Amino acid sequence: MFDYMEIFIVNLIIPAVMLFGGYMMKTCPPRNISRWVGFRTALSMKNADTWAFAHACCGRVWWKAGWISLALSVLVQLPFAKASEETLETLALVMVLAQSFMLLGTVVYVQRELKLMFDERGRRRQ
Template sequence: MGFWFFMLIMNMLIPLAMLIFGALFKNKAPKEINYFYGYRTNRSMLNMDTWVFAHKHCGRIWYKVGWIMLLLSLIVMLLCMNLKEDTLGTVSLILICVQLAVMAASIIPTERALRKTFDEKGNRR
């Protein structure tokens, strides 16, 4: 049961991070464009307008998807409560890989929204 509880906590980290950073980003982007913190792509870093837009857009996605992934991850873990440790470890690895893929996939709609809203130089269309 101790290993299951440990894996439950590990499997909640990515959805919780998405919830926390989603809530932060949808309300307030980092004050300055930087290479260390925030939604950093070439298009989002063109100017402050693209920077703020990208953070609000990505933040909304992460906040919504974070709740969904948190609930689904909890359901998966509850269904796996009585599995052997090696099987539980494998299920958790798959779950974390899916979470990372979903998190990375949020780049696609955000970049599409940036392309639709801004030209190549960062001016609003």
């Protein structure tokens, strides 16, 4: 059903999204606070300062995490070039779950950084 190259490419989608999203957040974040686009949490949407900080922080984290995830994804997949279809499907599932946890972990990290930098009203801490 699936061959090695299809699985290989699918396993690079999340790292590619992180790299693209990180680059976009770093270089041209959304200017206006939006319910549809951007890093949207209650604290990040308090004001322009929290919005800008969240995007700068998330951009840096996604950019780094994207490269790490990309490198690990390639290295982990290389030994499975001749594996069975069942093994490749299991590998794909494990990789997508690991990458998803990494992606969600960055959201937790950025939210923690926001809470360290700003109070609950969105004012910078002293």
